[in-house]
Amino acid sequence: MTTVTAPATDALVERTVDRRGESRMRRRRRLVFVADHSVGIAVAVAFLAPFVFITLQAFMTSQQALTSDLWPQSWHPENFVEVFSKAPMWLYLRNTLVYAGLATVFMLLSSIPAAYALSRLQWRWRNVAFVVVLMMMMLPPQVTQVPIYVMWTKLHLTGTLWPMILPNLLGDAFSIFLLRQFFLTIPQEYADAARVDGCSEWRVMTKVILPMAKPGIAATAMFMFFFCWNDFYGPILYTSENPDNWTISLGLASFRNLYQVQWNLTMAATLLAMLPVLIVFFFAQKIFVEGITLTGVKG
Amino acid sequence: MTLVVETRSAGVVHSAARGRRRRQRLTVLAFLTPWLLGVTIFFVYPLIDTLYLSFTRFDLLSPPKWVGFSNYVFMATKDPQVRTAAYNTFWLVIVLVPARMVFGLAVATLVTRLKSGLGLFRTVFYLPSLVPPVAGVLAFVFLFNPATGPVNQVLAALGLPEPLWFNDPSLAKPSLVLLGLWGVGDLMIIFLASLLDVPREQYEAASLDGVNPWQRFRFITIPNISPVLMFAAITGVIAALQYFTEAVVAASVASGQATTGGGNSSLLGYPEGSTLTYAQWLYNMGFKNYYLGYASALAVVMFVISLAVTLVLLRRARSLVYGVEGTR
Numbered sequence: 001m002t003t004v005t006a007p008a009t010d011a012l013v014e015r016t017v018d019r020r021g022e023s024r025m026r027r028r029r030r031l032v033f034v035a036d037h038s039v040g041i042a043v044a045v046a047f048l049a050p051f052v053f054i055t056l057q058a059f060m061t062s063q064q065a066l067t068s069d070l071w072p073q074s075w076h077p078e079n080f081v082e083v084f085s086k087a088p089m090w091l092y093l094r095n096t097l098v099y100a101g102l103a104t105v106f107m108l109l110s111s112i113p114a115a116y117a118l119s120r121l122q123w124r125w126r127n128v129a130f131v132v133v134l135m136m137m138m139l140p141p142q143v144t145q146v147p148i149y150v151m152w153t154k155l156h157l158t159g160t161l162w163p164m165i166l167p168n169l170l171g172d173a174f175s176i177f178l179l180r181q182f183f184l185t186i187p188q189e190y191a192d193a194a195r196v197d198g199c200s201e202w203r204v205m206t207k208v209i210l211p212m213a214k215p216g217i218a219a220t221a222m223f224m225f226f227f228c229w230n231d232f233y234g235p236i237l238y239t240s241e242n243p244d245n246w247t248i249s250l251g252l253a254s255f256r257n258l259y260q261v262q263w264n265l266t267m268a269a270t271l272l273a274m275l276p277v278l279i280v281f282f283f284a285q286k287i288f289v290e291g292i293t294l295t296g297v298k299g
Numbered sequence: 300m301t302l303v304v305e306t307r308s309a310g311v312v313h314s315a316a317r318g319r320r321r322r323q324r325l326t327v328l329a330f331l332t333p334w335l336l337g338v339t340i341f342f343v344y345p346l347i348d349t350l351y352l353s354f355t356r357f358d359l360l361s362p363p364k365w366v367g368f369s370n371y372v373f374m375a376t377k378d379p380q381v382r383t384a385a386y387n388t389f390w391l392v393i394v395l396v397p398a399r400m401v402f403g404l405a406v407a408t409l410v411t412r413l414k415s416g417l418g419l420f421r422t423v424f425y426l427p428s429l430v431p432p433v434a435g436v437l438a439f440v441f442l443f444n445p446a447t448g449p450v451n452q453v454l455a456a457l458g459l460p461e462p463l464w465f466n467d468p469s470l471a472k473p474s475l476v477l478l479g480l481w482g483v484g485d486l487m488i489i490f491l492a493s494l495l496d497v498p499r500e501q502y503e504a505a506s507l508d509g510v511n512p513w514q515r516f517r518f519i520t521i522p523n524i525s526p527v528l529m530f531a532a533i534t535g536v537i538a539a540l541q542y543f544t545e546a547v548v549a550a551s552v553a554s555g556q557a558t559t560g561g562g563n564s565s566l567l568g569y570p571e572g573s574t575l576t577y578a579q580w581l582y583n584m585g586f587k588n589y590y591l592g593y594a595s596a597l598a599v600v601m602f603v604i605s606l607a608v609t610l611v612l613l614r615r616a617r618s619l620v621y622g623v624e625g626t627r
Contacts, residue, residue: 036412043406044423050481051426053449054438068447114334123327131613136342138534138609140541142578143602144345146352146585146595153359170337201326230431232544237586249433253548256437257555263441270441273434281429285422292485293492 058268065264079268086259087269091244092251099161099235099247100228106168107175107224108217114171115179116205120191130180136173141233152238159242164234168224175220181294182216183209219291222284226277248273346602352595359589370596381597383572384580390472391542391576395479396535400528403486410487411494421491428484436548439478440465444553465553468573475545475574486531493527494520533612540605543578550574577601 057065058079060072083089117123118130152163186209194204210217232249239245246254252273256266281288353370355363374381406424413420427435443450443464451461464474501519510518521528546568554569567583568575581601585594 033414036409037415040409040413040416040420043409044420047423047427047481049449050438050442053442057441066447068452070449070452110333110337113330117327117330121323121327121330123324129331132338132342134613135606135609136338138537138605138612139342140537140578140601140605142541142581143598143605144342144349145581146591146598147345147348148341149586150359150591167337167341169333170340171334176334201323201330226429230433232433232548236547237582249431249544252431252437253433253551256552261555263444263447266437267441270434270437274430277429277431278426281426289421289425289488292488295485295489 054267054270057263058265058271060264062262062264065262076264079265080272083265083269083272086265087251087255088243089248089251089269089272092246092248095161095245096229096247096249099164099231100225102165103168103228104221104224106165107172108221110169110171111175111179111220112210112217113205115176115183116209118176119180119183120188120205120209121201133173133176133180137177145237149237158238159245161235161239161245161247163238164228164231172224175224178220178223178291178294179213179216182213182220185216186212215287215290216294218284219287219294222280222287223291226280229277349595349598349602352592353599355592355595357592357595359591363592366592370593373593374596374600380567380572380575380580381577383568384575384577387472387546387568387573387575388540388542388577391475392536392539394472395476395542396532396539398476399479399483399486399535400531402480403483403531404490404528406483406487407490407494410491421488424487425484428482428487430482432544433548435478435482436545437552439474439481440549440552443474443477465549466570468571471549471553471570471573475549478545486535489527489531490524493524497523530612533608536608537605540601540608541578542576543582546574546576546579 053070056070056072059075059077060069060079061074061076064073118126118133148163149158152158157163157166190208190212191204194208195201199207230249231247232253235245235247235250236253239247239250252269255269256263260266352363354365354367356366356370357363410417410420410424430438442448445451445461445463445466448464450464454461462470465471497520501523502515505515505519550566550569554566568579577597578601581594581597584590584597
């Protein structure tokens with residue numbers, strides 16, 4: 001009897017130990033899962049809280065905005081309309097769109113060929129030229145600001161948006177860098193095939209490479225557009241004396257003191273300035289994330 | 300006969316190759332012309348001119364007047380504000396940059412551990428970095444305002460002290476750091492991509508050797524992502540050196556004065572000069588007061604520092620410059 005059962009109990013013991021170990025592992029894994037996700041949710045709440053609080057503030061009455069209440073007694077979406085009557089928001093929007101739109105188009109016209117030459121053509125000083133691109137990209141704008149400002153003064157263009165728009169006709173270092181990174185990911189064979197067929201280099205670029213680089217071009221254009229949309233340094237430097245040419249960033253920075261002292265309308269204006277960027281992001285999230293990943297190239 | 304044909308065809312080939320090469324060179328030139336003009340007009344010329352102007356007195360109305368080193372002497376010995384400004388910018392370089400990197404890496408690591416809802420969490424953490432800087436600062440000055448701000452309401456409810464944040468000279472810069480941490484999403488995305496690139500096998504081999512999580516992070520994760528960390532550190536330092544928008548807007552909104560109007564210099568860097576950055580002082584001297592010679596001297600110093608930082612990057616960037624292998 002005993003001789004028969006002994007190995008059986010052994011096996012049984014072994015199996016229960018095994019199962020106990022496994023269930024402990026599973027419990028541990030579940031605990032880790034819960035812990036990780038709790039931390040994740042806590043951090044997510046902290047990241048979203050500012051949006052929630054400013055939205056709540058933006059819907060308050062002006063009387064309530066003076067109190068320390070966090071929740072609106074009654075909801076006032078008309079605050080968002082009132083922002084437009086307090087400050088010339090449409091003018092700011094128009095100026096911002098002119099600046100961002102023209103700068104982006106000009107940047108693409110000048111930077112795509114340069115990035116193409118830096119990534120797809122073979123020539124002697126290519127690596128030197130790329131080092132120059134990197135150096136221009138890393139140079140703080142303040143370093144060269146005085147002569148450039150003097151130049152625009154001589155052309156009587158300070159006070160307008162042109163000093164921020166026109167340089168993009170001559171290439172933008174960061175955009176060239178980003179476009180180059182995208183172009184390098186396209187296999188060389190397609191371009192070679194087109195060259196064998198007798199295409200000129202311009203045709204190879206426009207008919208072969210650019211269609212394949214569309215996501216990269218879209219990402220670069222979007223970064224440029226939002227750089228302009230967000231830009232404060234350029235507008236305050238060139239247009240601060242001329243309110244007719246203020247952009248949204250500039251108007252928003254003066255909003256609380258020039259047009260309004262209470263926080264409710266200021267926060268409504270702040271939300272309005274954020275909104276376009278966030279909306280575009282939700283529609284083009286993939287392009288954004290791919291683009292930002294490429295900016296962090298391995299050094 | 301054959302010899303003649305061969306030489307002739309060789310000659311034809313030769314000149315054809317030369318023609319092709321010349322055409323190729325012209326093509327490169329055509330593609331690069333706008334950019335080459337840009338390099339000359341917006342990079343080489345202004346750099347040289349800035350150096351020249353830094354030795355002059357210049358106010359835009361009369362031509363520059365040579366004054367030797369006196370701008371530099373003034374900067375080093377007489378200008379009390381420049382020391383404050385340089386200190387504040389240096390403070391941002393050594394606090395803001397590491398804080399953002401550590402926090403960005405922590406959030407990215409957290410995202411890799413989230414088994415469900417990764418995409419949603421990534422979106423939430425990335426979102427604030429898209430907020431326009433001016434809007435972000437306004438939001439934070441409101442959130443942290445001592446009188447009615449939600450942050451102090453919450454702190455009060457918890458029975459904690461209620462600091463003055465943007466109105467306290469010792470807390471204004473840390474408040475700006477909090478704003479920088481909220482917008483850490485761009486760094487987080489870059490770190491996340493490189494964390495997901497670390498070869499699985501290395502982690503598996505390590506777990507067989509029974510290393511603890513810290514050792515795994517220190518000896519596998521960090522070496523694998525160090526090029527990305529390096530790039531982030533250098534671009535972070537360059538950005539901190541030109542820190543401007545957030546400081547200007549925070550000071551003007553917290554003090555209750557307009558940013559763009561007269562330019563009340565007593566409120567520069569409110570409170571008590573604690574947010575006066577080097578870039579702001581350069582802007583103020585050059586483009587508000589039109590001491591353009593002095594501003595050029597400030598720019599030259601900024602150039603030397605940013606060049607030193609950039610050279611570190613370029614030395615590391617060999618793989619970036621040479622060939623496709625170095626790119627992602």
